[in-house]
Amino acid sequence: MKVSELMTIMEDIAPAHLAEEWDHVGLQVGDLNQETERIMIALDADQRVIEEAVSKRIDLIITHHPLFFRPVQKLLFHQPLGKIVSLLIKNDIALFSAHTNLDIAVGGINDYLAELLDLRDVTVLAETKEEALLKLVVFVPVDYLDQVRNAISEAGAGHIGSYSHCTFAAPGEGTFVPLPGTNPFVGKLGQLEKTPEYRLETIVPASVLNQVIAAMISSHPYEEVAYDLYPTALPGAADGLGRVGSLSQQMTLNQLVHKVKKLLAVEGLRVVGEGEKQISRVAVCGGSGMSLLKEAQHKGAQCLLTSDMKYHEAQEALAKGIAVIDADHFATEGIFISRLASLLKNRISKDEITILTSEINTNPWRFY
Structure with missing residues (x-):
């Protein structure tokens, strides 16, 4: 898998938009297109953890605490931060962090x-944040109403309280004229087409809008899908x-x-x-x-x-x-490392991907 694919999975577990404004999450070192087969989860990315990753031939380290908290003016390889970055780059190890977004996320x-x-x-x-809710309205031919409704609901639209698949549909008539260069689902080029359609509407959280729109378009039979998005004053889920x-x-x-x-x-x-x-x-x-x-x-x-x-x-x-x-x-926080490994394993179907947890105790305190 590419690093970018694993980042998509981590986005599902801990969406980046949940992170506090001062935080620095996401890919900190590495290449989005880098192939990775061996992943290691750790709380921190100190030198001991990086050396452990090198010895275990790790391609990607996922940490909770970011390596970079403040702006870096210089990277000197004889200093602690420089040594870590140098080890990562020389050994083609990418570093990704999920910090306050992993604290805030549902299931985090x-x-x-x-x-x-x-x-x-x-x-x-x-x-800390209240998610914006949008009203999605899409016009669907009669025979495809259930197909589109199910697709957008499964993609995350239509949740109201403890209910899912919440939509409203009203019948009507759609009109259009197919112009040259089009390949209409119904109708003839240059002629006004009148067809029975449903106005299908539902609520969509802003965080899943793109995937809902993609599901709507892929399930809709029309070449050009007619839809509207409206802002609402409704309170979204509180994070x-x-x-x-x-x-x-x-x-x-x-x-x-x-x-x-x-x-x-x-x-x-x-x-x-x-x-x-x-x-x-x-x-x-x-x-x-x-x-x-x-x-x-x-x-x-x-x-x-x-x-x-x-x-x-x-x-x-x-x-x-x-x-x-x-x-x-x-x-x-360290108690969550094994849970995060399990969450990743449950979302990755490829058997050749190995997910390990760091064996290094990065706790700076010792108790007597």
């Missing part, structure tokens, strides 16, 4: 944390950082801490709050999520699971009466 890191904790009625903790939900069974903070420690396989946790505090609703945010403390309180969480908590942030949480479990940055 935060959904996985909520799943591990068996949270119920999970919603977004801090909304954002973190998740919040209810535990399947209320427990004490101590019990929740024990559960988290086991699930994330960590040696220790930093905890704010009384051990016997009753917890029924939990907010989660992989990586650095203490900035979401206010949202966690607003949405009724008694505990926030995240990492990188600072001293004064801990004091603030204590004053607000919200428990915090600081589970370490590496632990809250």
Whole structure:
């Protein structure tokens, strides 16, 4: 597979438009047309990971944390960043990153944390984007109504709440004159044609518009498909950082801490709050999520699971009466690496593609 093909698959898992404006996601080093057979998933792209990729003959590395966060003025191969880039280029290894888009995406890191904790009625903790909804209207000959309707629905149109394939069709009459050079499905050149048609309309999220239009055109019998797109004021699906939900069974903070420690396989946790505090609703945010403390309180969480908590942030949480479990940055995100490998394997049908996970622990902290 080409790198570009794998990028398309990653776009399905973690759409790039979900990334925060300050973030840098996508292909960071490499060639879109490069052929790849061996892929490795890692949290970070440090020198040890790159050397591991070289030893395993990897063609493409997919990381969560981007290699390039800030503008680079120079690349000196004796310095850490330069050594990494040099190793990648000399060994024809492409590097792709999915960062905040993987945090925000449905089925991404935060959904996985909520799943591990068996949270119920999970919603977004801090909304960052609301997807635009468009109204699609297409005119279809009577005998092809179901064919076009099914094609656009399967491509992602017509979702309203928990319902799919939501459309409306009204009968009418279409007119047209085939001009020289055309090959009309019905009618004769130079003559006005009147044909019974349906006005088919539905809602389309902006993120899937291109694939819906492509499905519509490929399923429509006409040489020139007549359709309209209208903006709407309807609220689309809310995307954002973190998740919040209810535990399947209320427990004490101590019990929740024990559960988290086991699930994330960590040696220790930093905890704010009384051990016997009753917890029924939990907010989660992989990586650095203490900035979401206010949202966690607003949405009724008694505990926030995240990492990188600072001293004064801990004091603030204590004053607000919200428990915090600081589970370490590496632990809250690194646990998703194997899940991402599985998501890729499920989407790649080619047996010759090998997907590995890095065996390097890039966590800079050690616990004593």
